[in-house]
Amino acid sequence: MSLRSEVLKVFKTLHKTKNRVFQGDTEILGVLRQEINEQFQNNKAITDPEVIKELIKDAQFAEQDLKKVIQFQETAPGRYKAEITEDHCASDEDMVAIRKKWKEIEK
Numbered sequence: 001m002s003l004r005s006e007v008l009k010v011f012k013t014l015h016k017t018k019n020r021v022f023q024g025d026t027e028i029l030g031v032l033r034q035e036i037n038e039q040f041q042n043n044k045a046i047t048d049p050e051v052i053k054e055l056i057k058d059a060q061f062a063e064q065d066l067k068k069v070i071q072f073q074e075t076a077p078g079r080y081k082a083e084i085t086e087d088h089c090a091s092d093e094d095m096v097a098i099r100k101k102w103k104e105i106e107k
Contacts, residue, residue: 003049003052003053003056006056007040007052007055007056010056010059010060010063011036011040011059013063014036014059014062014063014066015033015036017063017066017067018032018033018036018066021066021067021069021071022069022071025071039059043055067085070082070083070084071083084098084099
C-alpha cells in the first residue's frame with residue numbers, strides 16, 4: 001500500500017471512530033472534525049517517507065485512544081448511562097470488573 005493510501009486510510013478511520021464514539025454530540029464532533037482536518041492539513045507538505053510513517057503511527061495511536069473514551073449521558077437527574085465496549089478493556093477480566101462495578105453503582 002502506498003504512503004498516500006495509508007494516510008487517507010488513517011484519516012478516514014479517525015473520522016469514523018470519532019463519529020462512532022461521540023455519536024449525537026454535535027459540539028465535540030465539530031471540534032474533533034476541525035482538529036483532525038487541521039492536523040492533516042498542517043502536515044500536507046511533508047515529503048520524507050520516514051516522517052510520514054511516524055505521523056501515520058501517531059494517528060493510529062490517536063485513533064486507539066479515541067476508542068477508549070467513555071461518554072456518559074444523563075438519562076435523569078443524577079442518573080447516567082455509558083456504553084462500555086471491548087475497546088475500553090484490555091482483557092475479558094476488565095470487562096467483567098467494569099460491568100460488576102456498574103451494577104453496584106446502579107443500586
